[in-house]
Amino acid sequence: MRKSGSTEVFTSLDDFYQRGDQVYLPHLSVDCAIFGFHENQLRVLLLKWKGGKWCLPGGFIKHKESVDTAAHRILQERTGLTDLYLKQFYVFGDPKREKEKKNSPHWIGKRFISIGYYALVEFSKVQPHPDVFSEACEWFDIDEVPGLIYDHKAIMMKALEALRFDLNDHPVGLNLLPKKFTMPELQRLYETILGESIDRRNFQKHMLSMDILIRLEERKTGGAHKAPYLYQFDKRKYMLALRQGLKLGW
Amino acid sequence: MRKSGSTEVFTSLDDFYQRGDQVYLPHLSVDCAIFGFHENQLRVLLLKWKGGKWCLPGGFIKHKESVDTAAHRILQERTGLTDLYLKQFYVFGDPKREKEKKNSPHWIGKRFISIGYYALVEFSKVQPHPDVFSEACEWFDIDEVPGLIYDHKAIMMKALEALRFDLNDHPVGLNLLPKKFTMPELQRLYETILGESIDRRNFQKHMLSMDILIRLEERKTGGAHKAPYLYQFDKRKYMLALRQGLKLGW
DNA sequence: TATTATTGTGTTTATTGTACACATTGAATC
DNA sequence: GATTCAATGTGTACAATAAACACAATAATA
Numbered sequence: 001m002r003k004s005g006s007t008e009v010f011t012s013l014d015d016f017y018q019r020g021d022q023v024y025l026p027h028l029s030v031d032c033a034i035f036g037f038h039e040n041q042l043r044v045l046l047l048k049w050k051g052g053k054w055c056l057p058g059g060f061i062k063h064k065e066s067v068d069t070a071a072h073r074i075l076q077e078r079t080g081l082t083d084l085y086l087k088q089f090y091v092f093g094d095p096k097r098e099k100e101k102k103n104s105p106h107w108i109g110k111r112f113i114s115i116g117y118y119a120l121v122e123f124s125k126v127q128p129h130p131d132v133f134s135e136a137c138e139w140f141d142i143d144e145v146p147g148l149i150y151d152h153k154a155i156m157m158k159a160l161e162a163l164r165f166d167l168n169d170h171p172v173g174l175n176l177l178p179k180k181f182t183m184p185e186l187q188r189l190y191e192t193i194l195g196e197s198i199d200r201r202n203f204q205k206h207m208l209s210m211d212i213l214i215r216l217e218e219r220k221t222g223g224a225h226k227a228p229y230l231y232q233f234d235k236r237k238y239m240l241a242l243r244q245g246l247k248l249g250w
Numbered sequence: 251m252r253k254s255g256s257t258e259v260f261t262s263l264d265d266f267y268q269r270g271d272q273v274y275l276p277h278l279s280v281d282c283a284i285f286g287f288h289e290n291q292l293r294v295l296l297l298k299w300k301g302g303k304w305c306l307p308g309g310f311i312k313h314k315e316s317v318d319t320a321a322h323r324i325l326q327e328r329t330g331l332t333d334l335y336l337k338q339f340y341v342f343g344d345p346k347r348e349k350e351k352k353n354s355p356h357w358i359g360k361r362f363i364s365i366g367y368y369a370l371v372e373f374s375k376v377q378p379h380p381d382v383f384s385e386a387c388e389w390f391d392i393d394e395v396p397g398l399i400y401d402h403k404a405i406m407m408k409a410l411e412a413l414r415f416d417l418n419d420h421p422v423g424l425n426l427l428p429k430k431f432t433m434p435e436l437q438r439l440y441e442t443i444l445g446e447s448i449d450r451r452n453f454q455k456h457m458l459s460m461d462i463l464i465r466l467e468e469r470k471t472g473g474a475h476k477a478p479y480l481y482q483f484d485k486r487k488y489m490l491a492l493r494q495g496l497k498l499g500w
Numbered sequence: 501t502a503t504t505a506t507t508g509t510g511t512t513t514a515t516t517g518t519a520c521a522c523a524t525t526g527a528a529t530c
Numbered sequence: 531g532a533t534t535c536a537a538t539g540t541g542t543a544c545a546a547t548a549a550a551c552a553c554a555a556t557a558a559t560a
Contacts, residue, residue, distance in 0.1 A: 111275075113311075200538085476555070
């Protein structure tokens with residue numbers, strides 16, 4: 001059994017089990033690893049089934065809907081965000097991937113092949129919404145993710161791997177950080193994604209040499225110690241650099 | 251309508267149209283871009299529908315079969331090879347992707363979402379076999395691919411892009427070249443995949459510095475001009491280097 | 501035997517990456 | 531208000547890598 005997004009076309013949950021395949025493609029689902037960055041940590045948004053395990057937000061594809069649109073719809077339902085960075089990264093097609101599933105006669109009890117997406121969101125803008133199958137929707141530090149249903153842990157790890165890979169030529173920083181951020185924050189983002197530490201001074205030199213950052217006059221106050229400058233991305237130069245193949249990674 | 255691999259479980263083609271969904275998952279297909287390297291050119295293996303357009307080899311997923319297994323089965327049927335390098339690279343999920351398709355009542359006339367794989371094969375080992383829907387199965391230079399059915403041209407281009415990307419950390423050379431090859435041949439392979447020319451001397455230096463090549467005593471005779479040395483990959487060191495994150499690309 | 505196009509093997513220079521040092525600053529402490 | 535502390539801002543020296551380039555050797559052809 002799986003979670004769905006909007007059930008408004010159905011009169012009841014039972015109706016959804018009975019007639020779901022009239023609306024959705026059978027045997028196919030979309031699962032999303034939604035990444036955010038908060039308090040210098042990479043986080044992932046998880047759902048908790050009523051009385052059950054945690055899982056990645058997911059849903060199904062309508063009969064005449066593109067897979068990308070389905071993923072956007074699902075993400076919008078879970079986060080409230082319409083404008084987020086979304087990337088398909090892998091298909092999970094092992095017939096035994098849904099270990100705990102009991103073979104029910106419903107369409108939803110059958111085997112599902114899942115198309116994996118990862119999303120990058122600005123943490124502070126997200127309003128987590130549980131779906132009808134869930135009792136909670138919360139952020140988890142990626143190092144503290146609990147046991148997940150089915151192969152969702154593997155999906156999440158693969159998403160993280162894809163993210164690490166994409167750091168070079170996809171707008172990761174731009175989509176995870178707030179408008180204004182400090183150099184140390186940007187560095188922590190890289191470090192948490194790559195899982196390694198980077199020399200502070202070399203990092204700054206490297207980032208500035210790309211000419212995609214604008215240093216503001218402001219500094220970030222409040223913290224102890226010396227107040228760091230605030231930066232923002234020069235979005236035009238950033239996207240141009242990506243198109244021209246500049247490596248934004250480490 | 252699409253091409254299938256083995257139809258041995260069906261009594262006739264009509265039977266396949268009528269009962270295919272009892273064997274295969276509906277709405278799902280696998281398409282493969284099979285790459286080979288011959289006469290210093292990267293090539294792709296295409297099928298020609300009886301009386302129709304050219305297309306990528308493809309097939310369907312059995313109800314209890316993993317997607318990877320399905321792809322291997324399809325490839326084996328088309329090339330005769332059981333042991334080839336295969337990698338899933340993208341899902342094509344636009345409901346309008348099958349432009350020329352007429353909506354027939356059969357399962358096969360419905361919308362299909364296609365999972366794209368690319369394969370790397372040693373050209374000389376392949377015995378191309380048309381399937382039951384095809385009249386021809388031939389290699390094409392990737393710069394001379396004719397118009398393809400549906401979105402298969404886009405799938406092929408995306409496969410090529412994925413291959414270019416994977417050149418760094420996947421065993422591309424090992425799987426595309428014959429056991430023995432010359433340094434110029436290896437270089438042409440890189441150049442044809444990357445679409446750019448590389449300095450001969452720097453290329454050789456770079457490749458040798460990786461310590462994954464064994465130079466044989468033999469030289470390749472027959473050609474005009476100076477006879478080049480033959481090399482082979484040190485498979486153990488090659489795979490070790492990949493696992494350790496050595497960049498084999500350019 | 502001379503020619504030609506290609507291969508084998510360097511060297512030099514420029515660019516990039518790595519390691520490390522020291523001064524500055526803002527809050528907290530005495 | 532001076533001192534301490536932990537973090538930030540800036541810079542320099544060295545190593546490793548990449549790019550540009552030169553010349554000798556060789557196998558078929560003329």
